Amino acid sequence: MTDQIQRMMKRLEGDGPIEKHILLLKLTEALESAPEFGDKAVMDTSSPQRQWLSKVGALLSRLGIDKKVNFKSSFTTLVQYWPYAIVQIQGQVLDAIEEIKLELELEDRSDIGSAYAPGDVYRFFADLKDVINSAEFEVMIVDPYFNGEAFDAYLSSANPELDIKILADRYSKDISNYAEKHKTQYGTGIELRRSKELHDRIIFIDQDVAWIMGGSIKDAGKKATYLIPLQTPLALAKKEIYQQIWSKSKEVEHSA
Known part of the structure; x- marks a missing residue:
């Protein structure tokens, strides 16, 4: 089996402890360093708010199609329902963190590293x-x-x-x-x-x-x-x- 096929099979099988540790670290950092969002939509690509959303979206998408779909659903409502959609997305990040922690705990790898x-x-x-x-x-x-x-x-x-x-x-x-x-x-x-x-x-x-x-x-x-x-x-x-x-x-x- 070639290395390329092995890497493809690994992605289909899902993340192992090493990948989960990195995702847990990145999601935790994102939640702790979230910018102030205010009450009105800020969608300028150079803004801290928009960059945070892009980063979080990429991380959540890495965790599976359901996380990706949920994020996209919330993202599409940002302009119209900014405060509510932001709370939704932050909740998705928190849920993902707790889910990864549980998976790592079940694998006896709960500590990062x-x-x-x-x-x-x-x-x-x-x-x-x-x-x-x-x-x-x-x-x-x-x-x-x-x-x-x-x-x-x-x-x-x-x-x-x-x-x-x-x-x-x-x-x-x-x-x-x-x-x-x-x-x-x-x-x-x-x-x-x-x-x-x-x-x-x-x-x-x-x-x-x-x-x-x-x-x-x-x-x-x-x-x-x-x-x-x-x-x-x-x-x-x-x-x-x-x-x-x-x-x-x-x-x-x-x-x-």
């Missing part, structure tokens, strides 16, 4: 694979001890259309051997750089999602660790820091 005891090798492996496979556009891995074995485990089956950046240090030459062979066979967009300024073990997914780890990916499951999604403002701040480090870091040349 996960902790792993020594020996939880497969559980960490499966969760981190889900994190990487959730990307639609780009992945950036920051880990000073990321190595070729970790590349093979987590990136060898990644979507070849992704832009993949790896910011590592000690084992950069080892990674380059895997990355070059992968690019040769699949034509993937993989960039590898080396820096001594790395303070985190963190994975950036697409625009504003980031997962931080308690130790190097190569040791995960062998030692106690954790995998936790960062709140959006912190994820964006961390991403800016590491983009600056990336811009001045050394590109790793492949050694034949």
